[in-house]
Amino acid sequence: MEETAEFLQEADPYFSFGVIGDVQYSPKPNGLSSWRVMRYFQQSLLHLQQAIEEWNREDPSPKFVLQLGDIIDTSNRKLGRSVEALETVLKEIEQTSIPFHHIWGNHELYNFNRDFLKRSKLNTSWMHEQQNVHSERHDETGSHPDYYAYHFSPHSKFRIIVVDTYDLSIFGRKKDSQGYQDSLDFLEKAEEGEQNDNFHVGSNRHLVEFNGGLGSKQLSWLDEVLTYCDQQNERVIIAGHVPIHPEAKRTPCLAWNYKDILQVIQSVFGSHQSVVCYFAGHDHSGGYHQDSHGIHHVTMEGVIESPPDSNAFGTVDIYEDRMVLRGRGRVKNRVLIYREMHPSFCCCLPGLTCEKNTNLK
Numbered sequence: 497m498e499e500t501a502e503f504l505q506e507a508d509p510y511f512s513f514g515v516i517g518d519v520q521y522s523p524k525p526n527g528l529s530s531w532r533v534m535r536y537f538q539q540s541l542l543h544l545q546q547a548i549e550e551w552n553r554e555d556p557s558p559k560f561v562l563q564l565g566d567i568i569d570t571s572n573r574k575l576g577r578s579v580e581a582l583e584t585v586l587k588e589i590e591q592t593s594i595p596f597h598h599i600w601g602n603h604e605l606y607n608f609n610r611d612f613l614k615r616s617k618l619n620t621s622w623m624h625e626q627q628n629v630h631s632e633r634h635d636e637t638g639s640h641p642d643y644y645a646y647h648f649s650p651h652s653k654f655r656i657i658v659v660d661t662y663d664l665s666i667f668g669r670k671k672d673s674q675g676y677q678d679s680l681d682f683l684e685k686a687e688e689g690e691q692n693d694n695f696h697v698g699s700n701r702h703l704v705e706f707n708g709g710l711g712s713k714q715l716s717w718l719d720e721v722l723t724y725c726d727q728q729n730e731r732v733i734i735a736g737h738v739p740i741h742p743e744a745k746r747t748p749c750l751a752w753n754y755k756d757i758l759q760v761i762q763s764v765f766g767s768h769q770s771v772v773c774y775f776a777g778h779d780h781s782g783g784y785h786q787d788s789h790g791i792h793h794v795t796m797e798g799v800i801e802s803p804p805d806s807n808a809f810g811t812v813d814i815y816e817d818r819m820v821l822r823g824r825g826r827v828k829n830r831v832l833i834y835r836e837m838h839p840s841f842c843c844c845l846p847g848l849t850c851e852k853n854t855n856l857k
């Protein structure tokens with residue numbers, strides 16, 4: 497739902513957070529991408545600076561920022577300046593005391609391998625919270641050994657889950673590793689399956705290298721965390737680089753196994769009703785869709801494709817029954833009402849009606 501600024505006047509939110517994606521900083525000149533769209537490399541750092549200045553000015557300031565990935569561009573690698581570029585953006589981020597939660601996108605993996613990323617300041621999993629009710633295995637950097645995902649609770653009624661949409665990926669993993677082989681096997685099998693799927697043909701093909709997915713271990717972990725959230729009556733916001741709903745993006749940017757991921761977070765049979773929103777980046781043109789289960793899918797417009805007089809970031813205010821995205825530049829204002837929680841074994845199954853059914857399409 498898009499709303500005007502007047503509609504956004506509300507009582508004090510429980511808390512607020514910032515959201516931004518695809519800064520793709522590089523010292524290279526502005527120019528057309530391979531998609532024939534203008535990329536404003538000379539403005540992207542300025543846009544990040546402006547976002548930080550605005551978040552610093554907000555009162556109260558956002559509790560944290562979700563940085564949705566692709567913070568530096570692949571061109572830095574060709575220029576031999578990956579580390580320098582990363583230091584440049586991190587220096588800007590140090591201008592604020594608001595903690596940033598960093599997500600890894602394809603451009604992180606074009607510039608660095610996963611071992612480097614784990615040891616870098618882009619690994620913010622040390623800010624995770626561990627729950628006794630489910631098993632989490634972390635290595636010395638605070639990450640799971642196989643993937644980069646964690647969760648934290650900024651408020652007693654809410655939890656944020658950061659997921660790794662390049663857990664299945666042929667980027668960033670060593671070619672002799674099991675993860676690389678599993679990813680190749682997944683792509684091969686999925687491509688066979690897709691041949692009968694009319695939705696993903698021609699330019700709409702999502703089984704391409706610059707997308708990725710969640711591996712089976714991460715999906716099980718997500719399932720466990722969501723079970724805990726259901727038990728605690730927490731609302732959950734998930735954030736990852738790659739969109740997971742075909743209607744929430746305009747380009748082929750879609751997770752390889754988006755159906756498996758949706759199955760976990762939507763859950764028809766009474767559990768996992770906690771997820772209210774999934775934030776993604778990757779598709780710089782942005783997108784939005786409320787799925788058939790009432791989950792909002794917000795794909796943030798990319799900073800890198802925002803002209804000098806614009807920008808692409810937002811502040812999200814969290815309330816009891818809704819979240820309000822206050823967009824800046826190309827990002828629209830949105831009021832996102834949470835899905836209704838149905839009791840276990842509710843009759844809201846396909847083909848049946850229920851008074852709680854919100855009849856979402």
Ligand SMILES: Nc1ccn([C@@H]2O[C@H](COP(=O)(O)OP(=O)(O)OC[C@H](O)CO)[C@@H](O)[C@H]2O)c(=O)n1
Pocket residue numbers: 529530531566570602603706747748749778779780781
């Ligand atoms: N028509 C095209 C254009 C490009 N590609 C290939 O896609 C790969 C990734 O492109 P890139 O622009 O570097 O990826 P981003 O993550 O920056 O952007 C993704 C979104 O599309 C932006 O909205 C690259 O290998 C190109 O060759 C293509 O297949 N078809």
